[in-house]
Amino acid sequence: MEQEPSTSEDRLSPQFRNKWIEIQESLKKKLITKDRYSWKLPPMEGLYFEGTAENQDCYSGEILKYVGGVDLSFSKNDPSIACATLAVLDISTLEVVHEVSTIVKLRIPYVPGFLAFREAPVLLDLLEKMKKTTLSLYPQVVMVDGNGLLHPRGFGLACHLGILADLPTIGIGKNLHHVDGLTQSRVRQLLDANANSHDGIFKLIGDSGSTLGAAMRSTEGSLKPIFISVGHCISLASAIKIVKLSCRFRVPEPIRQADIRSKECLRKHGLS
DSSP: OOOOSSOOGGGSOHHHHHHHHHHHHHHHTTOOOSOOOSSBOOOOTTOOOTTTTTTGGGOOSOBOOEEEEEEEEEOSSOTTEEEEEEEEEETTTTEEEEEEEEEEEOOSOOOTTOTHHHHHHHHHHHHHHHHHHOGGGOOSEEEEEBOSSSSTTSOOHHHHHHHHHTSOEEEEESSOOOBTTBOHHHHHHHHHHTTTOSSOEEEEEOTTSOEEEEEEOOSTTOOSOEEEEEEESSOHHHHHHHHHHTOSSSSOHHHHHHHHHHHHHHHHTTOO
């Protein structure tokens, strides 16, 4: 996500903020943080994380095939202009099988903690458009360039979008926001302490004792981790496995391709 550096928190009235909080709290009641899908996870050797592939024997559906990634890139000249992209990949090959992009003018300001109110409607439109035109390739799970439970209000863009789209979603953070006592320095200490971990994955547990997500060195030799969190209808263990299967580079391929293609869309329209 190419987010503009400044925020518009000062332009948000107390009435709007209270309304957004009310909507978040209402949607949060519908949040499911366990596996709720009909497909099976692909087999993967050498990955162990507590709870991985839990209850997989109870799923009789087909193996997961289509994984989506969503992202927005913003015009440098006008940060209210953005290109939103949904890229769908075949998880067995990590090749893009479908892409849909749209240029939008965002009229809702960026306010920390409430990013979903700015971006979720645009991303939901992309998913609805694909459902109507290319249902055969519709993603079974979507990675979001943004957080899920690992969020100051415990309900990030990945949670918001997952509930509205009725899809399993996974939050992918490239940077860590301070949440429940988790700080950059604290996580750096954990990284150093887990430097010899065979899978480069460790849980992010806040001061409250809640597991908010996981940090993962997604490729061998990677110094900077990515931060994975549950969005909706998926467990952290399953989310980690899907992300691990989707990484060629540091950023999972569905997100990376959505980012590349959204930037290219801006260039084609002379908006980069």
